[in-house]
Amino acid sequence: MNEKTLKRVDIIFTPEKNYNEVLERTFRRPNSDILNDILDSGLRGRGGAGFPTGMKWKYTADQESENKYVICNADEGEPGTFKDRQILTQVPYKVFSGMAICAKIVGAKEGYIYLRGEYKYLQAEIEEELNIFHQTLDKLKFHFRIYLRMGSGAYICGEESALFESMEGKRGEPRNKPPYPTVSGFRGQPTVINNVETLVYAMMICDMGPEQFKELGSKDSRGSKVFSVSGDTPIAGIYELELGMHLENFVEDFGDGDTKAVQVGGASGFCVPRKKFSDTIIGFEGVPTGGSMKLFNSSRSMYHVLQNYLEFFEEESCGQCTPCRVGCQQLLKGIEAVKKGKKNSAYLDRLIRLATTMKYASKCGLGQSVGNSFVSIVTNFREEMIY
């Protein structure tokens, strides 16, 4: 029995008509106070990697440089994730406010929103909202401007360093790390890059104080999070839920009564089979997610699910590093060969070792996370891979 049930939360989408009041209030506070609040809140990045947001801001603030940047990652490329679009549609000014507060703390004069290419239809709207926001900033005598940059549809450009390359007009290939963005990001300058949702939470923490935020969630995963729920569910959509929930409770609320597996975190996340629902926690101490929760019922072939993910990675890898570029091809062709009986089932074990190598040998998060879905699906649904 799990003591917790699902708790719906309403922080992100509450209309905050008086955001200029929040900004005014926050701008009057010393940077160290605001930063302490963000650190104290335990807020971690909502883009996937979960890096503590306050630390990221602090490292960037500590850098000496004339030019620093705040970048909002709105590339939202992870299959099954569609919440940043909604945030930018419904409460864009909250995103901008988060960026402005970050800019104040780190000392940035320019910010950029890198918007997923497929969201081009939002461009005009966002630019209009930006005009209004800039006027507010002018009234508050805060010198900061936000510019919109369009992606072109490559998943890899959501990876922060590939995103910088793309914004610099180059091919979207991830860079070596170190140096990290806080030291050398966009144009080689100290840069904060945050997910859309992270920035809104940061702003809301400044509004409501860290306590209220901290009350939600668990020790390692404070607060709530916006989930994109899809797949075999009667109520697909966007939901803000408290972190640290048990997957079992989630399936009770969202499943169709026949849920066989949940893919947590999109193609680069983990597949949790029914037998593990009860002891799986959604959060950084358990299975983390950038927001995607995809439910599969017993009519689904997990072989096809995995094949679909691998086709995605085989195409969306930037192609520069060996483990990822060739590894994705081998995993895809490999499960196909096993399915067709051209390789025996023991070949799956060889592929699991390869997927494990990809995890610690790839240059960036893309190649490093292909193994998540691969290993979890192949080990939990081995039969479906073979027959």
Next chain:
Amino acid sequence: MSKISIKIDGISIDIEEGQTILEAAKLAGIKIPSLCYHEDLRVAGNCRVCLVELKGARNLVASCAMPANDGMEVSTNTHRVREARKHVIELLLSEHNADCTKCYKNGKCELQNLASEYIVGEHMFLDLVPDKHYSIDRYNPAIVKDDSRCIRCQRCVRTCEQLQSVSALGVAYKGAAMKVSTFYENELFEVVCTNCGQCVNRCPTGALVEKTYIDEVWDALYDPNKHVVVQTAPAVRVALGEELGFGPGQRVTGKMVTALKRIGFDSILDTDFTADLTIMEEGTELLRRLKRAIVDKDPNVSLPMFTSCSPGWIKFIEHTFPEYLDNLSTCKSPQQMFGALVKTYYAQKRNIDPANIVSVSIMPCTAKKFEADRPEMRSSGYKDVDYVLTTRELATMIKQTGIDFLTLADSSYDSIMGKSTGAAVIFGATGGVMEAALRTAYEIVTGREVPFDALNITPVRGIEGMREASIKIENTLPAWGFLEGVELKTAVAHGLANAKLLMENIHAGAKSYHFVEIMACPGGCLGGGGQPIPTNADIRKKRAEAIYDEDMNMPLRKSHENPEISIIYEEFLGEPLGTKSHELLHTHYKERLRY
């Protein structure tokens, strides 16, 4: 720079802060394999062969890209490292056309070497090649690009961009389809590629190689009706040894001549002869341009004058700075002067029908292959140079002949276009043409030797990408009075990235010069695209030292003192820039598209 200490495989070493783990390991005598890493290029970290275990890090790290920090503990030999290394090599092989015996680089391939060290027997993964539809670009006279051999390390792409500012090669597509390609995926001969071959020098596999003409040359040598003449460029003699058992920086001029005789060439002659001739023509051209500018106040005279010996540079200027084509010296390169004379002057003197002469040149260069194919290069009435072989191809022919090069006796060049001076030898190093030209021009104008110790004009030598030097002309001979007091301003650049910067400076009006030497390749011809592999700054430095040694050891060190030069003007050419010279030794180039 402060010192830091790190531990690799239990061995403590002190290194400079800022060095990478890979560099540190080298100092500790631990070999970490690598593929995408190249000393001349910025780090890519994409092949993932050089992964190591770093204490405290969740994942393995690419040692080429990881700066060492004080106190770091690194292991290069753990289970994870070994498995990852083997996986990476296996993966590369699975995408690679590993039909090694059909590969031009068989035996000289970095991937093949790693495979023989790490792969035992059967391959682990599926062969991906049959589904790849790789293409081969063989339509360029200088370079062959075979995508089926490519491991996508991007050394070529980085070379083309970082060293040469050309960016003819780039990366196209992503994921499984990612490949090294050109603008619109055109063939190399249709794009801005300068044929410099710097990419060939750095390609670890057989994906980018010179187009070889070894078999054609053997056929000519075995044809009893053909008289096969060979010329050897200045930089070949200081690098050929590297392919044949000598260390870098060994001069092997005499052995090379003996080997060429043993291979069966009918006459072994020297491009250095036409290097000296180039100085006579180009020096005179420079002085004429200066006279037109200073005395005649002719507004149409183009200064600075640029050297024109480097065919990579010629193609670069045609594409990138066509508005400066009139600034190029009209002199052909020494190779092409030689070719034009072999089938005219040499043929007459030896009484051989030029139709039966096959003219071969041994060059440190791949662009020379393209140059020999240019329509401008047929002024003898024939193709002036029939086949161009690189230093590497000559080494292959020597090996095919079964010659023990290490113990070979020395021989001298044959006569008629076989004599040369130290001024010609230094054409092989950046700054050399400038130095040779100054030695002669200064003496023509003043009647005195250049005012430098032992004729060594050290300000134009060195390894910096761009260098400037000026010489004040004083106490001229009466005929050159107009140059009295003139400060002759010169500049030198090597590597096209530096050439581009220099051109931009000139274009912006930030700099003005009278005479500018540009060589397409880093270090000049001694670092050419046809030279032995590997190349790096240290090897190029040693080759340069050998070139200057060779110069010091020559009895004659000024082009105008070459006795065969006096003879050719008396007997055949008349005077520098005369009618005959114009017909055979000079040319003009045309604008090409910028992409």
